[in-house]
Amino acid sequence: MKIGAFILSLLLTIGLVFLLNTSLPFGGSTLPAIGNFLSPFTGFWQNAKVQSNYTDTTFDFPNLKGKVSVAFDERLVPHIFADHHEDAMFVQGYITAQQRLWQMDISTRSSSGRLAEVLGPNMLDFDKRQRRMGLFEGAKNEEIHWRKDTASLPLVEAYVNGVNTYIENLNPKDYPIEFKLLGYQPEPWSILKMAQFYKSMERALNGRENDLETSNALQAFGSGTFEYLFPQRNPKQTPVIPKGTSWDYLEGGSLEKEYDIPPLLFDSTAIGFSVRNKNYERREKPIDFIGSNNWVVSGAKTKSGNPILCNDPHLQMTLPAIWYEVQISTPRANYYGVSFPGVPGVVIGFNENIAWGTTNGGHDVKDWYKIAWADEEKNHYLLDGKKVPVEKVVEAIKVKGEATVYDTVRYTQFGPIVHENENSPYKDMALKWITNVPDEDNSFKTFWGFSEAKNFDDFLAATEDYGSPNQNFVFASKEGDIALRISGTVPIRKNNGKFIQDGSKSENNWQELLPHDKMPLVKNPQQGFLSSANQNPVDETFPTPMPGIYNHYRGRIINAKLEAMTDITAEDMLAMQVDNSSLLAEELLPLLLKNLDESSLTPLQLGLVRILSDWDFKFERDAIAPFVFEEWRLQFYDLLWDEMAAIESEAPILYPDTWRMIEILETDPLNAFFDVKSTPEREGPKEIATQSFVKMATELKEHFDDSEYKWADYKSTDIKHLARLEPFSRMDINCAGHKESINATQQTAGPSWRMVVELGDEVKAWGVYPGGQSGDPASPFYDDMIPKWADGEYYELFFMKNASDRRQNVLFEYTFSD
Template sequence: MAYYRRSSGRDVSFRQRLRSRSWGIFLIIVTIAWVWLLNTAIGPLPPLGKILDPVSGALAAAEPENKNYTDEERFPRLKGNASIWWDDRMVPHIHAASEHDVYFLQGYVHAYFRLWQMDMQTRAAAGRISEVVGMKAFDFDRKQRRKGMLYAAENSLRAAESDSRTRAMLDAYTEGINTYISSLSYRRYPLEYKLIGFEPEPWTNLKCMLLLKYMADDLTGKTDDIPHSYLRSILSPGDLALLYPDKIEGSTPVIPSGTAFDPPSLGRPTAPPDSVAFPVYRSTDFGYRREEGKGSNNWAVSGSRTASGAAILCNDPHLGLNLPSLWFETQLQCLGMNVYGASLPGAPGVIIGFTDSVAWGLTNNYRDVKDYYEIRPVKGDESKYWFAGKQVAYTTRTERIGIKGKDDFIDTVRYTIHGPLIYDEHYNEKGSLKRPLAMCWMGHRASNEIMAIYKLNRAKGYEDFVNGILHFECPAQNMIYADRAGNIALWGQGQFVNKWKEQGEYVMSGWDSATLWRELIPMRENPHALNPAQGFLSSANQCVTDSTYPYWYNGDYGELRAWRINQALAEMPKVTVEDMFALQNDDYSVLAGTVLPVMLAHSRDVQGNRYLDTMRRWDSRLQAASMAGSIFQLWWRNLYLGIWGDDLGRVPDNLMPSTERTMQLLVTQPDLKYYDDRRTKRKETLRDIVLHSLKQTTDSLDRRAKTQGLEWYIGKNTSVTHLAKLPAFSYNKLRTGGWGNTVNAMKGDHGPSWRMVVQMGHEIEAYGVYPGGQSGNPGSPYYADYLQHWVDGKYYKLLFLPNMSSQHNDRIKYTWSIKPE
């Protein structure tokens, strides 16, 4: 028989209390767990509680549109009163009575807007990213240490601090940065510090040098010594000269052909026997990382060729497209200096810009200043190597690499007479050379590029310009010049070695003393031109001189943009500022204009292909919305790989013949043996390979048309990406035209990082734009407010204030009045 006992009221009350107490304990446990979770870093993630804190967390980065930047500041170490006038684009015009105060305030302002960027870029240069992000950056950091980046920066710091002017410049700049850092609470940290979970550290003068070495490495880091050694082993001398000529036929060099060079003070050295390292390298010894189409442009037009009668200077260096932006616009004023232009957050002064008398710009020279040497270790003794028939002891440098969440990694880098042993039995990065290899780099030398910046920022004329750039040793740059007197000039500037023919073009024998770098070419003998008869000068990373220059050199040069620029300038009767805007944004492809008729001629019998019909009507302009641009670029790529892939597809760094050389061979050598595909039994002709590449292109475009549009800007996907690769703070598929083979060299993640046009008349008229904004804070309205202007090819008129005054200018929006404490 079933039965039950009815619970008493006392029993019910007890159970309720028990359940209530259990629930309370549960809530306490959950609360404790939640508090622990919010305040504990888990793996690479920072404590979420700090990020979600509504007062001091991520939301603190949000800035209102109408924020008032007007302020009065007091700093302890200023020598006098100063002012910062902020214009309508948040460009600071820094005015002070002394050099110290100008650089102090520049450092403070750079840190105010770009501290995290400065911190991360100098950490990257020094190989210290793993300290804040963990193992995912370890390989990068180790490579930086083994390249000798910190060693190079320390050498240059000694040179800069040995001069009282550049020492004072660096000291004041560093003081300004540290004054800002010391004022920060967690609430005011830049957002990325909170998201990644680390804190700012004090700035040092060394960090300024690290930033400059980071740029130098980016601009001189690529070298063809290793792939050339492989090519030398698989090609006959005739084929090597045919496919990889020292100079491209028809080059329009940086220094115009016919320029008279002074007699050389040094004789050309003779190549020693057996200078190239053996045994022969194999393709499996190397990685495949080559990227083409990067570059920069600059040019100057004399007053005799302009509508205004004033010289015009233009510059658009093509570098990585990142946010925060690479550059920071500024004007600096003190007694003896009034300069405006693009500065690098993390370095004092203005890098590209103009004074009230002269203007200057930079493009990369690409002359080879980095050579590799194979080293012969002493068997059984890791402390020594063979050199000049003797056992020589390495010098060593201990590199301690901090790794977030793990123990430090200790790496011992051995240095030879040539430089650091970047690859050895203890280190072979994936895809790298599996041999002991030392790197000899001009950037390792104790040079003082800060002095070049110091002098350029005060230049009053051509001699001041020359005296300034002679301190600029590495990276090699093509330095353009114009002044208010109507002069124009261009120098292929840097410190170079007097080499024998082919020295450094291949991996050298590191055990032979005859292969050492020896005499340095006096820099006043660097190739240059002043006021040429043609009335203009230009550089676009092409070959620097014609064959009459007395010193031998090699490098990695491109000609397509130079051909277009020089043709355009030669045909302009009276140049205007607007003409220069159009030329910087020019998207005409010399490549397409030259090779497309050949490709179409071999496809003339193809019927019913709608892509071919589009090609036949195309004007060879890679405009953003152009479907024809997408067709051509893909067709060309398939054709290029079809020609070279079977024979040279395994060349290290994908060093196949250049676009320019391939273009010339297609036009002039229709029966070249390389058109035959060695992977098939039949013998192919140029027509066969054109038709095969057309079919590949058609199939690919048909598939792509089903998933995305065929407009050119979609396929190339120009993107301005946050330095930490945070998608929410990045911009993708920007509606831009151009490519690496057009003057507007707008690629996926590289493009014009700063467009500048300056007309050096009675009143200087200057324009500029860059892809981003002044602020590094993603929560600021000034983070990317220039970006659309840049995408549209538009410019801002730059506000260049006369020294000592900002009065009566309606573009001044905010003022900082600054006094000593």
Template sequence: MPRKLKILFLSLAGIFLCLFLFMTGMFFWMRGSLPQLTGSIQIESLQKKVEVIRDTDGLVTIKAQNTSDAYKALGFVHAQDRLWQMDFMRRAGSGRLSEVVGEATLNIDKFMRTLGFQKLVESNYEMLPPKVQKAFEAYSAGVNEYISNHASTLSPEFHLLNYQPEEWRPTDSLLWGRLMGLQLSDNFNRELLRQRLLQHLPTEDIDDLWPQDNNDPTIIPQLDLSKASQKEIFAGGHPLPWTLAPKDASNAWVVSGDKTATGKPILANDPHLALDAPGPWYLVRIETPDYTWAGASSPGVPFIILGHNSHIAWGFTTTHSDTQDLFIEQVNPDNPNQYLTPEGYKDFKEKIETILVKDQPSQAFPVRKSRHGPILTPVLSNSPILNNSGNKTDEHLLALAWTALREDDLTAQALYDINFATDAKDFAQAVKNFHSPQQTLVMADRQGNIQLMAPGRVPVRQQGDGRYPVSGWTQENDWIGIVPFKDLPQSLNPRDQKLVTANNKLIGDDYPYLIAKDWPNSYRAKRIHQLLDKKAKLSVDDNLAIQMDTLSIAALEMLDILSDTPAADLKSEAIKQKLSRWDGQLTLDATEPAIFYHWIYWLNQAAFGNLPTDASSFQTPNILRLQRRLVESPNSWCVYGEKLVNEDNCVAQMTESLRRVASNYTQLEKDNTWGELHSTTFQHQIFDRIPILGELLKLKIATPGGHDTVNRASPSMKSGNLWRFPNVHGPSYRAVYDLDNLDNSRFLIATGQSGNPLSKFYGNFLLRWRDGNYVKLDGKNTSGQNQRLMLNNK
């Protein structure tokens, strides 16, 4: 070998060896970020010893002698496994992400500062009774014990972003509730969309885009109030990314002992949220002399959010009530610091917020409030005020009124009281303080009672139905009160022995208040009712099977209508024949769902492809009910869509959409099952933005189901995804509670217990979650492989 070539070879070998040694050293150093799971740790604030047991799946059992120590231990354990997630949550809620992330999150921070969550939770905390404050203080002490005294390095995200976590404060835990309220309240986002659509469509066509489902199963026997006044102004879009933006859905049901094999109630619940890594829930069992809790905790919060307490079991779904209104405030043309009220011009309340930005100068911006709430216009996506130069001021601004922005919100107290309720009466008393967001709660107790309640503050409007922004300079559209708690939807021990809520309409037409004008469709609720009625006596296993059901009533109804579409060729006819034999099951290995959703994709383009700014708003999984409405009303079909063929005939557009599917029939039949096209990728807020590392740490799995199946798995229909319909929204948690023996209850979370990708518990639940392989939190797994950690007082 020539000498120069030999030197080059040795140099490259040396570089690769150094790189290998460096990467190996980094790996083992970062392995040190995994928490101590065995032995003992001294914690200063404990009253007595606490035992923390992790089984082979990472499921945690905390054994404490009192509730204060239990809260401290939970805070410590949450911090061990999910500290960065907790810190990201509080930074997001308080508008402080840019301090550690940089300019990329500046708009999120501005929006959160505008809402004022940090100041709000401080006021909320002062309203809580001492016993609840002490619970938050104990939890914070546990978190801070880990932050201050952890023996190892912190999880990788802290090193990638190069910062250290601050001390945890009790009010930080309350930020979780405000963020959840934001994710579960979609009203102002809908108002923004409708207002933008006014630039393109008449109001009657906009109304058609939210078809009413006249066959919704209702639970409790809405008075349709007068039309909202409208003023055409420009409205920007929702500024938050998918993870934080509003989303809908969840399932919950409960059946009485008369319908079960054991003679005691069974309750099931699966809340649907964005599919992130790590997920929002942490499974835990907490044992004290007086109570045993088991279920879903949320890192950052001291209470069980969804679960049982050895006396009752409970679950939540989103009610979809309209608790937000946008008010158009008229600015004084002679003084931009004032806006018009019924009593004349008044000054905006204004505060200067300063946001620290990593590696950039800090940014100060004004946050203004009117009598209705914070002014959102400057922080809406694509809002003109963001693009104006000089001193131009808009004549009108949008203010947000929202029940979740009240300083006397006591939802945290309600969660605390639910955790200690022992029967239906206690539960009903506890939820009186559940103020926001409005949720539909189901409960069962050991005495055999089943109950549904929809607590929360719902506004009573002077007029209007909350669908469009309304003028704020008169009193005509103001809120004049809150729906009394006693009049909110509720049911105790109904005659048909079951209660089902899947975001469907809760009330009948004779209900005296406006809860919402628009309700999600009822397909999941209908299917749950069908399955509950199949057997006279239901078991726990029967309810587990219902949660995993993948039949789409919506798809079958849509196919009944599409079957009349004229076929342009033999391949198109073959598509129709194949789909006519499909049973509506969206299983992993089925090919029919892939063909069906390709057809829906092209129908979607034909319906909305020419809406220049809002097409993406209708490239959504909830398209089936909407398209059914449009197909059934051919006069409105294809008016705003992309012309797939050069004809104005809507039937021709439908035929062409079928032909486009048929042109790829061979490839669809040969290469793609629904599971392959419909995989789920769990998004991580930091790792996914780093090349190579993001791919190495990605949690991805093929999934069954669809938007309208009980096993919710919403496929994205966005343009550009022609060959992929990724699952972007589904059950973050599943549970079925057996009130005959609560230790026989079953649980699942979507990813794993740990938030550290180097942990074996980071994604170990992925297959279990997909396939419905549930676990128990019974505290009886005494395997020698369990890891035991003793927390002792210093």
């Protein structure tokens, strides 16, 4: 009897402990083992100790060459002062790991398709896609290349050592909360992981292409209508390099002869191109155009006579944030800016002599080639009439709790066959992509070069090392120079890569890469300012075509504003960076209102017309007109381009740009595209404008009854946690902006770092980003900058002159020595 009670009790206890020690499914995901997770000695409560790191601490690491002191300011920005450059990189790695370790891990896993290994079979398809695009292979090649550069290798290795020193000294109870929640462990950092991070940025910034949509549009409409709907250039656009800039610096003059680029052509029948398929596998809806702004004004235009440089790169906004702010001072230079967690150095910033900023180039560097198979097994393909074998790469993808999955990817001379699915419109197409083309560039050297540059010559030399993704680098120096260099790698190929290419002819492959010293450059222009906002890089006089998908509004607003301004102050620039006015609205709304037939409208609808007529075209967060306009614009666009929607049900198709729609509305109102094909009546701009207005009013009806509903609610900006964990996300941020205004804040993307630098005797700088320095949700520094960012306000950056500078408050200090 007593034995029975004992055994029963023992079994009950063991069962309970076992249950609490096991990961259990919970609402579609897996909960960590509850016992370990809730125990305050091992589980998540340990993460509540985060503030105990915020105190003066001394570290001894024998691999350091000398002493390093780090002052953390009131936003937890580390100011690293080191006697040796390598030590500075070691400490940058150590501190970044302390603040952002899980983010570093997950972003590199995501890039290389290693998520299923820790998150389970749900992520397998995602992993396969990343691998099949060649991102893991590309990262491996990058690592081999980086290891050859003996000058930068010790610095890169020092950073890796710093991260790994942190990990080695980390007790599992102190793992970042996400590791505990998702139930896996950090692994050592490496140069390969850095390369994987670079690939994720290249994937995001090099990915813009619409070859298939463009090819389908040409096939569907014929070349006359195609050229009418999709002209090469917006005549109102002001290119990145100002019109009239001399190309004399390009040795050898015209490149056109040298490269012999044939005119645009696309012969779909020649490659048997037909993708119409009712069951086609749709590509994920491309996210709205994400871009960036940078500009610089020379001393001639500023009140103080000092050049001012501004930059706000727009990216997907996440928590932890993509940027980590840092100041690094070595005997070689003292510089400040934002870095990528996991990668040494500073990407955007300034030093005591110069400042630099960047926007994405957006050039088309991604092409699809239709492969002609020579056998049914797809083991050989035809190239210039000859049978060529594919090279097979087997991707081994580990899956949590299941057997490793082996995925065979066929590589052709153009690149990998990404999609094998019968219903994919990309099936049998090879991907040629700058991201995966091995090159001899080294972007690390570029950013170190910028960080340590003293003048324009140093800046220019640093741009020569740059590989990808293509960037518009803007520059200003204390000496008074301003400049803009478009850097990166532009392939020379037939059709400029605009259409799907015939992959059975090697002559269609990329012929050459435009040499770096032939990339566009402008220095000290007459106009006294330079800017870029992802628009067309050059006018038609530049000898080499630079096709791409470009922005059409932000560049025009920036240039018009800067042109008109004089006696500019830093405050003017801060205000301009958060400007919410929109040229798109200014140009489209009057046309829509002009075409609106008010006779059939209800009193409420007439009230909306009044609100729109009084609007100043600014997308302020607490305004009503912006969301009325935005919904109307989208409804109008959809109704007008019903022809595209009809084709889209069977094949991906290109839609016209809004600027071109406005032009057509202005100059060609009788065009047949205004007719809605599904109705017997013949519609024109009036009918489209009126019908879309009524549709808008119906769609938004419930919101008109809610006096609290404003533009910020319609736009609904969310900053999501990288694992989409809602409690760690910050949703419905109350902020202004529109994708076509300078403050290009959208639903999930927006200004990821706002920076203004005035290069006077004493460098002054301001900055803010939508996040915080700590990646730990338990830290008050996890999201502390979001309110100021949302309000369009800035922090004055503490650019320390030396290690004992205390002009701003320092919270605590770390001291590292050997």
